[in-house]
Amino acid sequence: MVKEVMSQINRSATHMRATILANKRVGQYHQIVFGIGDLVKSCRPGNFVAISVGGDSSRMILRRAFAISRVSENASFGGTMELIAAPHGSGSKWLCSQIEGSEVDIILPLGTAFGIPTSPVNALLVGGGYGSAPLFGLAEVLKARGCKVDMLLGASTSAKIYAPMEGKRSVNSLKIYTEDGTMGELGRVTEPIKVLIEQKAIDVIYSCGPMGMLRAISELTANTDVVHQCAVEEAMACGIGICMTCVLPVKGEDGQISMLRSCIDGPVMDGSQVQWHLVGQVPEVNL
Numbered sequence: 562m563v564k565e566v567m568s569q570i571n572r573s574a575t576h577m578r579a580t581i582l583a584n585k586r587v588g589q590y591h592q593i594v595f596g597i598g599d600l601v602k603s604c605r606p607g608n609f610v611a612i613s614v615g616g617d618s619s620r621m622i623l624r625r626a627f628a629i630s631r632v633s634e635n636a637s638f639g640g641t642m643e644l645i646a647a648p649h650g651s652g653s654k655w656l657c658s659q660i661e662g663s664e665v666d667i668i669l670p671l672g673t674a675f676g677i678p679t680s681p682v683n684a685l686l687v688g689g690g691y692g693s694a695p696l697f698g699l700a701e702v703l704k705a706r707g708c709k710v711d712m713l714l715g716a717s718t719s720a721k722i723y724a725p726m727e728g729k730r731s732v733n734s735l736k737i738y739t740e741d742g743t744m745g746e747l748g749r750v751t752e753p754i755k756v757l758i759e760q761k762a763i764d765v766i767y768s769c770g771p772m773g774m775l776r777a778i779s780e781l782t783a784n785t786d787v788v789h790q791c792a793v794e795e796a797m798a799c800g801i802g803i804c805m806t807c808v809l810p811v812k813g814e815d816g817q818i819s820m821l822r823s824c825i826d827g828p829v830m831d832g833s834q835v836q837w838h839l840v841g842q843v844p845e846v847n848l
């Protein structure tokens with residue numbers, strides 16, 4: 562049965578034109594910094610932004626979603642927000658080509674955030690490709706709460722690993738895995754997780770990356786006490802809860818499966834509730 566759940570767009574969401582303060586190429590990615598003023602106070606690790614791409618004369622219809630990598634308050638620029646963008650198709654290539662001083666039409670912050678424990682826990686952060694983007698900001702918040710933070714990053718090849726030097730300081734340990742062995746250990750980032758859960762007495766796994774990786778982590782944590790909070794990256798057309806293209810099957814506390822919009826009820830979800838085996842299927846509806 563499909564239950565309709567009406568959730569609200571992030572209450573702090575604001576539509577604005579933000580100036581690009583810096584745009585630097587890092588490996589296969591672009592690290593882009595925007596001036597967003599006081600809105601930094603409303604941005605939480607896990608939230609994302611929806612950017613109108615293509616410019617005033619050739620605007621593309623669909624906004625593009627990007628995870629907020631980190632926010633900070635800077636004496637010279639005020640509140641700043643950083644994104645890590647992969648120049649992939651026409652929209653993300655347009656964004657990566659924008660120079661310092663350009664203005665971009667943006668809605669932020671959107672979606673849910675990672676839950677932050679009230680007392681110190683042992684946390685494992687797992688990022689795939691640009692999925693590491695929100696994890697460094699999250700690591701800083703967890704460390705400030707007294708948590709022990711270990712991080713695993715994985716990608717197909719070294720150029721797709723995003724691991725800034727300053728980010729490494731915010732974690733207790735960082736291990737990198739590439740599928741072609743060009744950086745760190747050879748193999749998939751999910752391989753060491755089972756052993757690490759035991760060795761490091763992990764309480765919570767926070768993950769962000771491809772859906773296959775999130776599903777694999779949910780399978781590893783099933784039937785354990787480890788909480789798995791994952792930031793899903795289901796394709797989004799509107800990003801603000803209108804179009805229903807981003808729905809995922811999620812089991813609620815009552816045992817019923819609902820199709821939840823990952824732009825509003827996510828992107829951060831409880832990995833144990835997502836019905837990974839049903840993703841992409843059209844569910845049965847009781848009329």
Ligand SMILES: Cc1cc2nc3c(=O)[nH]c(=O)nc-3n(C[C@H](O)[C@H](O)[C@H](O)COP(=O)(O)OP(=O)(O)OC[C@H]3O[C@@H](n4cnc5c(N)ncnc54)[C@H](O)[C@@H]3O)c2cc1C
Nearest residue numbers: 625626627628645646647649650651652653796797798806
């Ligand atoms: C929550 C979230 C966070 C993300 N964070 C990052 C990040 O930090 N860095 C990064 O590089 N990328 C991120 N992405 C991916 C990024 O949004 C896409 O790479 C980008 O939208 C691709 O746009 P494009 O124009 O480059 O590619 P194109 O392939 O030309 O995209 C065309 C547009 O069509 C939409 N689309 C395609 N298929 C479907 C479908 N089946 N249903 C609905 N819409 C569809 C896409 O969402 C996109 O808006 C994130 C995506 C999500 C959902």
Ligand code: FES
Nearest residue numbers: 800802804805824
């Ligand atoms: S992307 Fe349109 S409802 Fe989620």
